[in-house]
Amino acid sequence: MSEAQKIQPVRLIHGKYVFREGDPSDGFMYFIFSGDIEISKSGLGTLRTLSQGHFFGEMALIRANPRSASARVLSSEAKLGRIDIKTFAWLAKTNPGFLANLIGVVAKRAARAMKKVHDHV
Numbered sequence: 001m002s003e004a005q006k007i008q009p010v011r012l013i014h015g016k017y018v019f020r021e022g023d024p025s026d027g028f029m030y031f032i033f034s035g036d037i038e039i040s041k042s043g044l045g046t047l048r049t050l051s052q053g054h055f056f057g058e059m060a061l062i063r064a065n066p067r068s069a070s071a072r073v074l075s076s077e078a079k080l081g082r083i084d085i086k087t088f089a090w091l092a093k094t095n096p097g098f099l100a101n102l103i104g105v106v107a108k109r110a111a112r113a114m115k116k117v118h119d120h121v
Contacts, residue, residue: 006087007031010080018071018080019057025065028082029058035078041069047113049074058106061085 010030012018018030021042030037037050047069050056056071061084083091092099 007081007083010082012073012078012080014073014076016073018073019067021067021070023067025060025063025067027060027064027084029055029061029088030071031055031081031083033079033081035073035075035080037078037080038072038074039069040072044117048109055102055105057082058102061088 008028010018012035018037019026021040032050032052032054034052037054037056039047039050039056041047057067059065059068092102
């Protein structure tokens with residue numbers, strides 16, 4: 001089985017949580033194939049809404065800390081794919097554009113999160 005075949009499908013219905021803030025890290029990040037996912041944090045509310053082509057939960061690949069935000073299905077259904085660190089490493093090695101895109105998105109998210117926290121204080 002190739003690493004690409006190790007992308008595990010996940011299907012959830014409206015209102016279900018992929019994970020909740022404070023949950024132990026499961027070591028997976030998620031890609032959205034269809035549907036809408038709300039990312040929220042206690043005290044800050046909705047941080048962003050993600051849809052097809054986006055990803056979330058990437059911090060679980062690099063640290064074992066509890067989840068820093070909640071991810072919940074907003075649409076009637078969401079089809080996701082989840083990967084572990086081994087599959088992530090394979091994707092990064094075989095597709096440098098994947099890694100460059102991920103780093104850019106993570107940097108933008110960090111900047112937005114810092115601004116939101118700063119504005120909230």
